Amino acid sequence: MATITRFDPFRTAGLHDEVERMFREVAGLQGGDRDAPATAGAFSPALDVREHADEYTLYVELPGVDADDVEITLEENVLTIAGERSFYDDVETDEFRRVERRFGRYHRAVRLPDRVDGTAVSARYRDGVLTIRVPKAEEAKPRRIAIEA
Structure with a gap:
């Protein structure tokens, strides 16, 4: 069909x-x-990418994941978020009657434009949302050009 x-x-x-x-x-x-x-x-976190004048901001949904279990790498302008969302530790699996949430290893990769400053990437994790800020390189930022009269 x-x-x-x-x-x-x-x-x-x-x-x-x-x-x-x-x-x-x-x-x-x-x-x-x-x-x-x-x-x-398997679990695959949703993500949004937002472009600002001076940086890119990525928002990744990671509910139920500890910040220590998230690995972020930037290599050759590919930003990778990887880790694992574990099943409930303190509950027997046979007690569940329905499981709709996804668990397991996850891996998301986003190719960024060539002109980013990889040395100044920052990440913050709050309320199940990972926010990653990737500044643009100085030459990629818009700048105002003065007109000589």
């Missing part, structure tokens, strides 16, 4: 996003449609 997906002309998905979507659709993981609820597969 074919899946009908909503076309959004303003959504600019890169090749990586499309390949990931197709892989998930074929493998039966979290549905190929982004609006569909997750039905099977």
Whole structure:
């Protein structure tokens, strides 16, 4: 049965996003449609990327994950967030009648533009949301040009 997906002309998905979507659709993981609820597969945190004049800000949803269990790396302009969300430690699995939350290892990678300052990346974790700030390199920041009259 074919899946009908909503076309959004303003959504600019890169090749990586499309390949990931197709892989998930074929493998039966979290549905190929982004609006569909997750039905099977491993935990994959949702993330948003926001561009400011002087930095990029990433927001990653990591509910139930300790900050010590999150690893953030930046290598060749690819920012990677990895770790594991563990199943409940103090509860027997046979006590559950329904489990909809996802657990297990996760890995998200985002390619950033070439002109970022990798030495000044900062991260903050609060209320289950990881906020990562990646400053733009000085030459990438917009600047005002004076006009000589």
